[in-house]
Amino acid sequence: MKRKMNGYLLAGLVLTGTLTLLILLGFFWTPYNPTAMSGSEKLLAPSLWHLMGTDNFGRDIFSRVLKGAGTTFLIALCTVAIGGVFGTLVGALTGYFDGAVDSILMRLNDAMTAFPSILLALVIISILGGGKYNVILALGLVFIPSFARVTRTAFAALRDVNYVKSARLMGAGSARILIAHMLPNTMQVLLPAVTIGFNNAVLAEASMSYLGIGVQPPDASLGYMLSESQGMLGSAPWYALGTGLMIVLLIFGVGLIGEGLQRRNGEVD
Amino acid sequence: MKKRILSALLLIGLLCSVLSGCGDGSAAAGSGEQSSTGSSTGETVQGGEITVGIAQDLDDSLDPHYAVAAGTKEVMFNVFEGLMKPSPDGDLICAVADHYNISDDRLTYTFTLRSGVKFHNGETVTADDVVYSIERCADTSGGAPLVAAFSNIQSVKATDDHTVVITLKQADNEFLSYLTTAIIPKDYDQQATAPVGTGPFKFVSRTAQDSIVLERFDDYWGQKAYLDKVTFKIIENADSLVLSLQSGAIDLCGHLTSTQVAQLSGYNILEGTMNLVQALYLNNAQKPFDDVRVRQALCYAVDKQQVLDLVSDGHGKAIGSSMYPAFKKYFMDDLTDYYTQNIQKAKELLTEAGYPDGFSMTITVPANYQPHVDTAQVLVEQLKAIGVNATIQPVEWDTWLSEVYSNHNYQSTVIGVDAANMTARALLERFTTGNSGNFINYSNADYDALFAQAQATGDEDEQTAIYKKMEQNLTENAANVYIQDLADLVAIKPELEGFQFYPIYVLDLSGIHYVK
Numbered sequence: 001m002k003r004k005m006n007g008y009l010l011a012g013l014v015l016t017g018t019l020t021l022l023i024l025l026g027f028f029w030t031p032y033n034p035t036a037m038s039g040s041e042k043l044l045a046p047s048l049w050h051l052m053g054t055d056n057f058g059r060d061i062f063s064r065v066l067k068g069a070g071t072t073f074l075i076a077l078c079t080v081a082i083g084g085v086f087g088t089l090v091g092a093l094t095g096y097f098d099g100a101v102d103s104i105l106m107r108l109n110d111a112m113t114a115f116p117s118i119l120l121a122l123v124i125i126s127i128l129g130g131g132k133y134n135v136i137l138a139l140g141l142v143f144i145p146s147f148a149r150v151t152r153t154a155f156a157a158l159r160d161v162n163y164v165k166s167a168r169l170m171g172a173g174s175a176r177i178l179i180a181h182m183l184p185n186t187m188q189v190l191l192p193a194v195t196i197g198f199n200n201a202v203l204a205e206a207s208m209s210y211l212g213i214g215v216q217p218p219d220a221s222l223g224y225m226l227s228e229s230q231g232m233l234g235s236a237p238w239y240a241l242g243t244g245l246m247i248v249l250l251i252f253g254v255g256l257i258g259e260g261l262q263r264r265n266g267e268v269d
Numbered sequence: 270m271k272k273r274i275l276s277a278l279l280l281i282g283l284l285c286s287v288l289s290g291c292g293d294g295s296a297a298a299g300s301g302e303q304s305s306t307g308s309s310t311g312e313t314v315q316g317g318e319i320t321v322g323i324a325q326d327l328d329d330s331l332d333p334h335y336a337v338a339a340g341t342k343e344v345m346f347n348v349f350e351g352l353m354k355p356s357p358d359g360d361l362i363c364a365v366a367d368h369y370n371i372s373d374d375r376l377t378y379t380f381t382l383r384s385g386v387k388f389h390n391g392e393t394v395t396a397d398d399v400v401y402s403i404e405r406c407a408d409t410s411g412g413a414p415l416v417a418a419f420s421n422i423q424s425v426k427a428t429d430d431h432t433v434v435i436t437l438k439q440a441d442n443e444f445l446s447y448l449t450t451a452i453i454p455k456d457y458d459q460q461a462t463a464p465v466g467t468g469p470f471k472f473v474s475r476t477a478q479d480s481i482v483l484e485r486f487d488d489y490w491g492q493k494a495y496l497d498k499v500t501f502k503i504i505e506n507a508d509s510l511v512l513s514l515q516s517g518a519i520d521l522c523g524h525l526t527s528t529q530v531a532q533l534s535g536y537n538i539l540e541g542t543m544n545l546v547q548a549l550y551l552n553n554a555q556k557p558f559d560d561v562r563v564r565q566a567l568c569y570a571v572d573k574q575q576v577l578d579l580v581s582d583g584h585g586k587a588i589g590s591s592m593y594p595a596f597k598k599y600f601m602d603d604l605t606d607y608y609t610q611n612i613q614k615a616k617e618l619l620t621e622a623g624y625p626d627g628f629s630m631t632i633t634v635p636a637n638y639q640p641h642v643d644t645a646q647v648l649v650e651q652l653k654a655i656g657v658n659a660t661i662q663p664v665e666w667d668t669w670l671s672e673v674y675s676n677h678n679y680q681s682t683v684i685g686v687d688a689a690n691m692t693a694r695a696l697l698e699r700f701t702t703g704n705s706g707n708f709i710n711y712s713n714a715d716y717d718a719l720f721a722q723a724q725a726t727g728d729e730d731e732q733t734a735i736y737k738k739m740e741q742n743l744t745e746n747a748a749n750v751y752i753q754d755l756a757d758l759v760a761i762k763p764e765l766e767g768f769q770f771y772p773i774y775v776l777d778l779s780g781i782h783y784v785k
Contacts, residue, residue, distance in 0.1 A: 035649075035650055035653075036650070037575070037579055037647060037650050039575055039578030039579050039583075042579070042582075043528075043531075056528045056579075056643075057579050057643075057646065057647065057650075058579065212506075212636065212663070216660070216661060216662070216663065227508065230508045231507060231508045231511055231528065231529065231532070231639075232528060232532070233532070234515075234531065234532035234533075235528065235531040235532055
């Protein structure tokens with residue numbers, strides 16, 4: 001495996017790193033209190049004091065974008081964690097053990113894939129109710145099949161490779177083989193999948209909150225803010241722009257990392 | 270894999286272009302402000318049709334005697350009339366009745382029906398229909414009567430085809446106002462799906478979650494409506510409502526916020542009052558709101574003027590009890606400032622009540638009413654100052670009606686409560702113990718006693734004084750966190766005229782017409 005940096009990876013890391021720092025900063029400090037309202041500062045255009053202007057309640061949009069991006073970031077991260085861990089587990093089991101386990105789990109997987117993912121998430125949300133944690137749960141569940149599919153292929157390909165065979169001959173247990181020998185070698189498939197999954201999660205969260213079924217006020221996420229800003233497109237276009245820009249940059253950065261990882265692994269289409 | 274990124278970027282690009290496309294042309298907010306109802310400038314045109322935007326479906330009932338939602342009554346005002354009807358000035362004028370006579374002891378009301386008044390189904394209104402309609406609302410076989418004031422009726426009789434005599438058990442100054450109750454044809458059982466009344470417009474159809482269509486009733490007894498057809502378009506999503514207005518698909522729409530209005534061009538904006546008592550209504554039966562100190566603490570935490578400033582640029586009128594200023598006789602402006610924001614005091618009260626660190630609460634808000642959603646957001650922020658952590662739970666309108674209004678299954682809600690007619694009773698009776706409209710579960714013995722007194726007294730001045738005491742009772746016991754009577758911003762196409770504001774929550778379409 002070549003361990004070389006490339007332009008995509010570097011640009012992606014720089015962009016995502018900067019944004020992550022900003023978001024982390026937002027957890028502890030924002031220029032203004034993101035929920036503080038002020039009647040005298042309604043709908044101000046962007047200025048040095050309010051980098052992205054203010055909304056209809058006089059709240060500083062930049063501060064809100066930082067907080068909102070934090071929520072979105074957190075949701076996407078947890079979603080990918082749930083989907084990634086359980087998906088990899090399913091993928092590893094089905095890929096390594098052939099037969100009944102494979103058939104049953106993968107048919108279940110197919111059944112889940114048959115539902116459009118957002119629709120499935122909607123069903124889960126309508127049963128559990130909205131809110132940050134239910135969104136994480138719903139999206140996490142929805143993301144399991146795609147991870148399972150990707151990792152299953154990787155594990156299946158490694159199953160009959162010589163070093164796995166020798167480990168098996170030396171008496172290593174299945175768990176050890178899966179975790180110590182096979183998992184590290186699936187990383188080059190898994191990591192790009194994680195970056196793509198992350199981006200999909202950001203978009204999924206944004207569209208769900210945009211539709212008003214995801215994060216609820218006073219929690220703000222980028223999607224929710226985007227839907228809020230729609231009503232003010234005429235009087236405060238900077239609200240939609242600032243929020244939209246954050247989503248674009250977030251996705252673009254992580255997308256670049258994914259692209260860079262794939263190029264590094266030499267599997268470019 | 271590269272394709273995925275590309276498509277994601279494309280998607281975002283598309284989204285941005287769609288969004289910016291919607292914003293086109295609305296940046297220049299050249300809406301002409303106009304605060305009166307507008308004087309006629311052109312030639313009145315007979316005919317034409319308009320589309321009116323409304324934020325809610327008529328989920329409760331189309332049957333006028335069973336409708337409870339202000340939004341439903343607002344639309345059906347054009348379809349139904351009672352013996353009397355309200356005028357834009359707040360007076361009562363004769364509708365189905367031609368004239369009436371009240372006996373000296375004020376117990377017997379004799380109504381002579383207007384001759385030739387027709388129902389929308391073509392049949393002539395007879396005294397029997399009137400008796401049927403009133404008896405239907407006075408019927409106690411299903412528990413409380415549909416119109417509580419009718420429990421005072423001793424008898425309703427048709428003495429001939431066009432005379433109805435109503436006898437009361439005791440004199441009631443406000444009784445006449447309650448005769449705005451809709452007159453419907455006798456023994457017609459389709460009211461809930463195909464309502465038939467006597468109003469200037471007849472009901473044509475309702476498509477659930479989509480629209481309600483009314484047409485002019487050509488056999489109307491009075492000044493016939495100008496428009497041929499009115500379509501009420503139901504748009505529960507506030508953003509879609511604004512987009513529809515921007516696209517010009519809607520000719521008339523009321524109850525807008527100042528932020529929404531700022532997005533519009535090509536409309537005249539009229540300003541009136543919503544005629545609602547907007548408040549943070551508290552479920553008085555639920556912890557922690559069963560403690561008067563907690564309720565008072567919330568009152569002390571709220572800055573009404575800031576709500577007005579943030580939600581409607583200062584338009585609207587702050588209030589302090591269940592009465593709004595259009596009720597000149599009963600409105601007590603001194604109650605408005607009974608509680609002024611005092612964080613220290615609020616915290617003390619909370620500590621006394623056993624919540625030194627505040628508590629968490631849920632505000633259920635109908636998501637289709639932007640002014641209420643906005644108000645709730647400001648309240649959440651203001652309540653933080655006393656350690657109360659409020660969460661907003663947006664719900665659909667029919668969920669609100671069933672869960673909050675009917676089942677009382679909520680903690681607090683922001684909503685506006687309207688008056689069915691121009692009497693204090695219409696606003697105050699609902700808070701008596703056990704009343705079907707008492708969705709806040711307010712139960713106060715003094716209040717109930719005062720209400721009984723108000724009904725028993727024959728003297729109008731004394732009655733007014735008692736009603737004022739009732740308002741005071743609500744304020745002192747902090748039944749709810751009273752906020753305001755909202756400003757009603759109405760967007761209307763410049764080629765339309767004749768819009769009239771009423772002192773109650775109705776939308777009268779009969780006078781609206783195109784001008785050349």
